[in-house]
Amino acid sequence: MNENIIEIKGLKKKFPGVQALKGIDLKIPAGMITGIVGPNGSGKSTMLKIISGLIVKDSGQIEINRKNKEQHLMQDIAFLPEINHLYKWMTIAEMIKFHEEQYSNFSAAKAEELLKFMNLKLEQKINNLSKGMAARLKLVLVLSRSTEVVILDEPLAGIDPASRERILETLIGEFDSENQTIILATHEIIEAERYLDHVIFIENGELLLSANADDLRAEKGKSIRELIGEVFE
Amino acid sequence: MKSLISLIKKEVRQLNILIIVSTLIIAAWEWFLITRTENWPQGLSFGLGFIPLFFLPLIMLFLAYNSYRSEWGANTIYLLKILPRRGYEINFAKVFPAFAYYLILSGALILVNLYFHQGFLEQAFRQAPEMLGREVFSEFLLLAYLSYLITGIQIYLITQFSYLVATFFNRFRLLISILVFILSHYLILRIGGFLNYLFNWLPDFPLSIFTETPAGVSETTIYIGSAPFMVIAVIMIGLFFLNSRLLASDVDV
Numbered sequence: 286m287n288e289n290i291i292e293i294k295g296l297k298k299k300f301p302g303v304q305a306l307k308g309i310d311l312k313i314p315a316g317m318i319t320g321i322v323g324p325n326g327s328g329k330s331t332m333l334k335i336i337s338g339l340i341v342k343d344s345g346q347i348e349i350n351r352k353n354k355e356q357h358l359m360q361d362i363a364f365l366p367e368i369n370h371l372y373k374w375m376t377i378a379e380m381i382k383f384h385e386e387q388y389s390n391f392s393a394a395k396a397e398e399l400l401k402f403m404n405l406k407l408e409q410k411i412n413n414l415s416k417g418m419a420a421r422l423k424l425v426l427v428l429s430r431s432t433e434v435v436i437l438d439e440p441l442a443g444i445d446p447a448s449r450e451r452i453l454e455t456l457i458g459e460f461d462s463e464n465q466t467i468i469l470a471t472h473e474i475i476e477a478e479r480y481l482d483h484v485i486f487i488e489n490g491e492l493l494l495s496a497n498a499d500d501l502r503a504e505k506g507k508s509i510r511e512l513i514g515e516v517f518e
Numbered sequence: 519m520k521s522l523i524s525l526i527k528k529e530v531r532q533l534n535i536l537i538i539v540s541t542l543i544i545a546a547w548e549w550f551l552i553t554r555t556e557n558w559p560q561g562l563s564f565g566l567g568f569i570p571l572f573f574l575p576l577i578m579l580f581l582a583y584n585s586y587r588s589e590w591g592a593n594t595i596y597l598l599k600i601l602p603r604r605g606y607e608i609n610f611a612k613v614f615p616a617f618a619y620y621l622i623l624s625g626a627l628i629l630v631n632l633y634f635h636q637g638f639l640e641q642a643f644r645q646a647p648e649m650l651g652r653e654v655f656s657e658f659l660l661l662a663y664l665s666y667l668i669t670g671i672q673i674y675l676i677t678q679f680s681y682l683v684a685t686f687f688n689r690f691r692l693l694i695s696i697l698v699f700i701l702s703h704y705l706i707l708r709i710g711g712f713l714n715y716l717f718n719w720l721p722d723f724p725l726s727i728f729t730e731t732p733a734g735v736s737e738t739t740i741y742i743g744s745a746p747f748m749v750i751a752v753i754m755i756g757l758f759f760l761n762s763r764l765l766a767s768d769v770d771v
Contacts, residue, residue, distance in 0.1 A: 301688055339599050340770045360602040370596035372528070386524035387601050 290315035290434060290466045291336065296345035298331055298490075305331040307490040308345070315350075316462045317482035320498075321470040322513055328490040329470040330367065333438050336468075337364040350433060360390060363432040367439040369419045371411050377422060378407040384426055396429035402455060417448035424452055428459045434466050441473040449476055456480070478509045486516055521603060525611035532588070533581070537619055540577060544570045544627060552634050564638050567631040571666065574624055578670045581616045582677035583695070586765070590685065595771050605766025606759060613674065613758065620670045628663065657725055661742065668750055675757040676702045682764045710749045717745035 291313040298306040306328045313319050321329045334340040336347060338359060349361070371380055377400065385393045400407065403421040405414075414422060420440060427435060437456075441449045457480055460467060471477050484501060486493040493516060494501075498509060505512055530537075547570060551563040589595040598608055632639065680698040684691040722741035 334771070337600055339596060341768060359600050362600075364600050366593075366596045368593045368596070370593045372594055372597070373592065374531075383524060383528065387521050387603070 288315060289313060290350055291468075292346075292348045293332075293336075294346045296332065296335065296347065297343045298328075298335060298340065299343055305490050306335075306342075306345075309487075309490070309492050311485065311492055311495060313466065313468060313485075314483055315466050316464075318457075318460065318467040318469060318480055319483040319485060320474070320477060320481040320509075321468065321485045321487060322472075322474060322509075323487035323493075327487045329487055330438050331490075332487070333364070333436050333468065333470055334366075337362055337436055339364075339366075360388065361433050363427040363430045363435045365423050365427045365435075365437045365440055367442055369416075369423070371419065371423065371426075373410075373412040375411055376407065377405060377409050377411065380411060380422070380426065381407070381429075384429070388430055390431045392429050392431070396425055399425040399428060399455065399459075403451060417444045420444050421448060421452060424455060428455065431464075433464065434468065437467065437469045437471075439470055439472065441471055441476065449473060453477065453480060474510050474513055481509065484509055486513070488516075521601075522607055522611060525601075525603070525608065526614055529611050529615045533615055533619065536577070536581070541623060544623065548627065548630055548634075555634070555638075560638050560641070564631060564635040567627070567635070570627055571624055574620055575670050575673050578616060578620055578674045579677050581619075582674040583681055585612045585616070585678055586681055586685075590771070599766075599771060605762035605764075609678075609758065609762040609765060612678070613671075616674055617671055620674075621667060624663075624666065624670075628659075661723065661725075664747070668747070668754075671754055672706075672750065675754055675761065676706075678761050679757055679764075682761055682769060685769045706750075706753055710746070710753060713749040713752065714743075714745050717748040720744045720748055 289312040291311075293309055293311040293313075296306050296309040296311075297304070303326075309328075309332065321333070323329050331340060335342045336349070372383075375383065381393055381396050381400075384391045384396070397407070400422075403425055405418060405422055405425070409418075411419065411422070420443075424437075424440060427437070440452060440456075444452065453476055456467070469477060469481070478498075481498045483496070484498050485495045501512065502508065507515075548567060551567050555563045586595070589598055601608065676699055677695075679702060680695040681691075683698045684694040687694055722743050725740050725742055727738045727740055
């Protein structure tokens with residue numbers, strides 16, 4: 286694996302009336318858990334959606350493992366969006382089968398194992414799942430794939446504390462730092478901070494800071510949470 | 519292939535209710551007409567039996583508009599767009615079940631109508647000049663059915679295109695869809711006119727016409743150009759790939 290799994294140069298995106306990304310240059314290190322933090326509307330989700338192919342960039346370049354984004358099929362990236370994007374008329378078993386048929390790197394056995402840990406049952410209908418349960422299911426589906434990059438957009442948003450802890454435990458438990466990189470955009474920095482190896486601060490579509498989390502803590506003598514409070518005040 | 523079949527199966531399941539309800543309504547209508555054959559004037563129930571054919575293109579329009587609107591509405595467009603599938607595979611999975619539904623239901627409706635009104639048709643053929651037989655009737659029926667199928671697929675693809683173009687805008691999406699839908703038809707007519715010259719070398723479909731005059735029955739051969747059929751096929755294939763490209767690479771979610 287290369288030193289940097291993702292390299293972004295001059296990434297710009299404009300939505301009607303707002304410049305969401307103003308030419309971001311960024312390197313995301315491989316084999317680490319990178320946290321992207323910033324206030325609402327800072328451009329975190331937009332950047333992750335562009336990396337995942339959900340949004341078209343206006344200009345700039347994205348390289349994933351030294352390949353242009355355009356050369357990548359979504360087989361190599363597992364993306365978990367903030368919203369519930371699953372077919373509500375399906376059962377969990379049907380959704381797992383659908384993923385197994387769509388992704389060659391999806392393991393149904395691993396999914397079933399994770400489901401047990403997450404207290405979910407195969408026969409449950411997605412429509413009947415609570416927000417926390419749906420978030421856990423989305424994570425199961427993402428973590429059941431062997432991909433180089435796992436992108437999680439607010440996986441803890443609106444989830445009860447017990448589910449949050451379970452989600453983070455699972456995430457760390459399944460993380461394979463030899464072959465994987467996790468990029469996590471979150472507001473829930475209190476819970477997530479201890480797991481982050483690298484942090485990126487974004488505000489108003491601009492990169493404020495990109496640094497190793499331990500180095501940053503040592504240099505500033507503060508936790509990431511406190512630094513965020515200072516930077517975004 | 520397995521992934522494509524899985525996508526198609528998902529689409530069929532999403533269409534389940536519409537397929538069942540529309541099939542039941544059409545079946546009930548046909549059954550009602552069949553029971554009326556004895557009581558109503560000859561040919562009336564036969565003619566009325568084709569009425570659902572006018573509604574099927576409207577159902578295609580609805581299916582096409584809803585094909586991606588439902589995905590956007592339920593946020594499942596995220597799931598579709600992050601699949602490791604090409605745009606044309608995702609779009610094919612949408613188009614194929616809808617077209618199969620249109621083909622099977624319209625074909626079945628015509629066959630049922632012909633089967634249950636054989637007596638009426640026999641009588642009609644007997645009254646017509648001897649040479650104006652089943653063969654000519656079949657040729658006309660086949661060409662008309664081919665045009666009907668093209669109309670259905672054309673409506674579907676243009677509606678889908680209109681919706682995808684509207685997703686580039688944040689407001690007035692329905693209005694934009696309608697405008698694009700109307701303009702697309704106009705453009706297809708204009709572009710089709712030019713493309714027609716490219717396919718003029720294709721042999722035309724010969725069709726014999728029999729005219730009854732006091733002097734007897736005279737036979738004339740008319741030719742239906744095959745170029746327009748080819749042009750519309752080319753435009754539809756182009757539109758299919760354009761829709762696929764818009765979905766995969768151009769629209770934001």
